Amino acid sequence: MRLEVKEIRKSFGEKEVLHGVSFQVDSGSALGLLGRNGAGKTTTIRILMDVFHADSGEICLDGRKFVPSKQQIGYLPEERGLYPKRTVMDQMLYLAALRGMRSPDAKKSAEKWLARLEVSEYASRKLETLSKGNQQKVQLAATLVCDPEIVILDEPFSGLDPVNSQILKDVVNELIAGGKLVIFSSHQMSYVEEFCDNIAVIDHGQVVLAGELKEIKKEYGKNRLMLAAENYSLEQLAEKTEREWSNLVSVSGRKKEFLILELKEGADRRGFMEKLVESDVTVEKFGRYEPSLNDIFVSKVGEEE
Incomplete structure (x- = not known):
């Protein structure tokens, strides 16, 4: 499976914030989507998620128009988006149902991911009672509960200590090894180097550097x-x-x-x-x-x- 973003442009009012952004990523690999704050990364991701509509350009999946509603997409936003006063399991099941999962399958998947991320003991707790790091792990579990083929991770290591960071690193590597298509956005470059074969660097709304990380390093060195x-x-x-x-x-x-x-x-x-x-x-x-x-x-x- 190949996802291609082609010449995406987007304006808010009279200000164009994306000036022809293009990149591609294949199943079984991770793309590092990089840029300074305000460069256009989040806008690009929201267009991928169909939160915003591009003014021009296209997004294709295996050569055909990409329709997000027809794909299982796991999106971990930089800002936490879960419900602080709901229990962990209740909202895991609710989000799974929104993505079309049957109740028995949703419960089984939720239990699997809570266990994998070592937060099963908090299943009946309200999210707001958990530490920042455990809230982040619950949010990742919610991202993966629908077994998505496309996984978009925006600053996934935020708030995690070294032990929990290692758990998350293992999970990301498992996703890539399992053939998922992963888009990984982070300011922590060491993680991008660890996971991503390819990168796309956005600056002021345009891609200023893209390609295989190994070859880019060779050229810069x-x-x-x-x-x-x-x-x-x-x-x-x-x-x-x-x-x-x-x-x-x-x-x-x-x-x-x-x-x-x-x-x-x-x-x-x-x-x-x-x-x-x-x-x-x-x-x-x-x-x-x-x-x-x-x-x-x-x-x-x-x-x-």
């Missing part, structure tokens, strides 16, 4: 090296680099444990390695630098207007 030494601090190593090897590399940044170097035009990794071997530097770390998704995101959309 092109001609960049990492270097650390046992006998030089990073500051000393940076000074030595600029003093002795400026014809080969420049210091383009630093992390906690190493320098990031960029090869000059005409220079290559082997030539620089030979200079290192001839020097008094005791190399602790050297190799091709692979940027994190956070580095890529900041470099692409991090500058303020």
Whole structure:
């Protein structure tokens, strides 16, 4: 199953907030939908959910017009949308019924997901009596109770401690392995890197970067090296680099444990390695630098207007 978003545009009044957003995602994989606050991610998701209608463009599922009402979609919004004064099980069954599930099937599925997310003991409790983290797990259970083929998760790790985050990570991996089509939106880039093979970065209502994350990292790390030494601090190593090897590399940044170097035009990794071997530097770390998704995101959309 393939979901394709093609050239979606949306305006509110005279202000156009989406300027031709396009991306695609297949079953058995997760797409990381990224962007700063106000970039257009939530508007895009709401169009997918048929909460808003696009002004132009189309959304297709396996080449045909996508009709959300004809698909089982699990949507976990960033803002909690459950009823605080209703019991957990009552609203799980209510939401399952709204999605067309028969009562016995709904109860069985609700019990399954509450158990999987380790909140079964709260089934008869009002939601407002639960901790923030347990409310988030109940909301995820409600998202998955209808066994959706398409799962949209917007900031799913909000409010979760490390133990509960691991439970949720396991569930997301199980969804992907089970052939679900997952759209994952988060500002926590480490989770996006863990789950998503592909990303789409939205900035000011348009996709500014999209594709396979592995290839994007490779491109952004092109001609960049990492270097650390046992006998030089990073500051000393940076000074030595600029003093002795400026014809080969420049210091383009630093992390906690190493320098990031960029090869000059005409220079290559082997030539620089030979200079290192001839020097008094005791190399602790050297190799091709692979940027994190956070580095890529900041470099692409991090500058303020």
